[in-house]
Amino acid sequence: MITGEPSGVALDQTRAPYFQVLLDYVDAGVIPFHTPGHKQGIGMERAFRDFVGDNVLAIDLTQIRGLDDLLQPEEALVEAQELAAACFGADQSFFLINGSTSGNQCMMMTALNPGEKLALPRNSHKSAMGGLIMSGATPVWMQPEVDEALHMDHTVTPETVRATLEREPDIKALYVVSPTYYGVAADLEGIAAVAHEFNLPLLVDEAWGPHFHFHPALPLSAMQAGADMCINSTHKMLGSLSQTAMLHVQGNRIRLDRLKAVYKLFLSTSPNLVLVASLDVARRQMALEGPALLSRTIEIANHAREQLNEIKGVYCFGEELEGRPGAFDLDPTKITITVKDLGYTGYEAEEILRRRYGVQVELADLFNVVALYTIGTTVEASDQLVRGVAELAREDRPLDIFSPSGVLDRRMKTGTYHLPKIPPIRLIPRDAFLAETEFVPFKLSAGRICAEVITPYPPGIPVISPGEEITNEIIDYLTLEKKAGVKMQGPYDDDLKFIRVVR
Ligand SMILES: Cc1ncc(COP(=O)(O)O)c(C=O)c1O
Incomplete structure (x- = not known):
């Protein structure tokens, strides 16, 4: 299948060139006088080796001859990252092995010099703060739309972006988060149009949306919407291993020489090649089977949402949220289960679901738990979650969390409890x-x-x-x-x- 030709070389998405060079190395039976010290498993502690198996240890190699160099790619990693760029709709893609955390740091270090202003939403992930600390940039906070009923922040709107850029004309770059942890997506096309009208690069933390590019029922991906640079936690929603992510870039607003220098600064000289290869195969999987796999995931998730919404006292928001301020679009594969009307905090519900029903959700907050549905979620797993929540709803709840002796303040129930206002900034x-x-x-x-x-x-x-x-x-x-x-x-x-x- 030919899907793109960024370097003039026809790209074949059925290939996984980086995984292949690791397999070839193992096949060649090379005797390793190089790192890592366990030497393809021989020196590895027995219990661990028995559990993880020899194959994964055999390809835990280092960047020696023939295995290319992530810091200075010249061979298979050039092709692997070009395939990723073509597949994710970018001009160039960079493999990350320290998550979107390092991606946020890379984006900010690339786009900003010390003291320059970055407009960003208040509900940015803490790794964005890492980027601000490292780059020395000055934050100009934007207030995302607050949903009092759900007690959560959604995204920033194009109107908020415009007002911020008009108020502070010396802003040098715009950064937004979309989707949120809860799967609520911003109007990225609208935001990109405003950013570009002001001639600013748009950076998007799309850690939770690496799958968006591959299905029409999902929100537009940041690259589709016209962002200049974005990060994807490939490990969160696709099939690559934990810690892996990608940084995608397009257009000419990003200084590529600076990005490459920053990337090299952040990267270990000994990247875990198993992680790198897992990015290569996760890309191939999406290129070849993404739409079909995601159709099934979306179907399972939508069915579960319907079932959960039939349980008395349980609410999982769905399409009705779309169009509310800051909730332009919705990723149906994340199910936010609001449990406050059952008398539980999200934390209590998480604990009970795990202890009594053997299911572990991704996230709990005061009012909700969030279940992630991905290409790895089975119908059986989903049924068990629904059963657990149904049982939870039937359990006798001796104490109302909002009662005077309950753990939560009654103000929260009546919706008069607000997230704190952005405090004054006294230093960068x-x-x-x-x-x-x-x-x-x-x-x-x-x-x-x-x-x-x-x-x-x-x-x-x-x-x-x-x-x-x-x-x-x-x-x-x-x-x-x-x-x-x-x-x-x-x-x-x-x-x-x-x-x-x-x-
Ligand atoms: C919005 C957002 N951005 C960035 C990150 C960091 O991603 P990673 O865990 O891949 O480093 C997270 C992690 O949860 C996140 O929620």
Whole structure:
């Protein structure tokens, strides 16, 4: 199958050139006097080797002759990444082995110089903060649309983007997240049009949407919508191994020489080639079978959503959400199961579903659990989830979470509880993160400049970041989240009794 010819060479999507060179190396029976030290499994601890099997260890090789070099690709990795670009609709694609986390860092380090302004939504993943700290860029936060009923943030709208760019004319790049962790997608075409009208590059964190390109029932992919650069956590929704992701780029607004230099800065000199090969085969799988596999996934997910919505007290949003502010489109393969009317927090529901019904969801927050449906989800697995939720709904719930003695504040039930407002920015993230700091009691920290990122995880969206003034509203919000059992990522003191602030 010929699907594209970016380098003038006909591309054959039935090939997996990088996986093939690893297989050829094993077939040739080369005696390894090179890393890794386990030497294709011989030196590997027995229990681990027995469990994972010899084959995966045989292709855990290093970048020696014939296996190309991800830092300076010249052979099979050129073809593998060209195939990926053609398949994902990009001009060029780069394989990442440290997730979209490194992709976010690469995008920001490429698009921005220290001190330059980046417009980005407040519900960006914490790895975007890593990009801001490393690049020294100044954030201009955009408020995504807040859905009070669901107690979640959706995406930013083209109108918000336009207002931000008009207000701050020296912004150098625009960054948006689409879809959200909950599968809500932005109007990326509209946003790209605004960005390009202002002659700015559009960077998209599409960590949760690597499958979008392959099915008409899914939202437009960032590349289809005209973004200049995007990242895909291939490992999250497609068949590649954990930690793998891709960065895609198109058009001429991105400085490719800078991107390549930054990419090399982030990459290990010893990338795990099993991970790299898994990207190659995940691409081939999508090129050859993507639409069919995804049709089945979407069908299973839509059926499950219908079944779940029949359970009293359970709500899973669907197409009716589309068109609400910030919810331009919806990825049907993510099912957000709202359990608050059953009297459970999402965290409690997650724990019970795992302990009693043997299913583990991707994410829990105060009101919801999110189940991911992918090309690996079977009908049987889906049925078990639906059974678990149905049982959960039948269980006797002795305590209403919103009752005076329950874990949640009654204000949340009535929808009068708001996510905290974006606090004043007193320093850029880099300067605050690297400043001289001290610890002060969290409850008494209002007015101080935060020096760490505090991220309830999941969903991994910072509530306060380095350089921002700590407000009483933020203290109240994080205290409530802690009370409800939310884990905090980022603070040095996990219990959040103390917080690191700029001295
Ligand atoms: C929106 C978003 N961007 C980036 C990331 C980081 O991706 P990865 O885990 O592949 O490094 C995540 C992870 O959950 C995410 O939700």
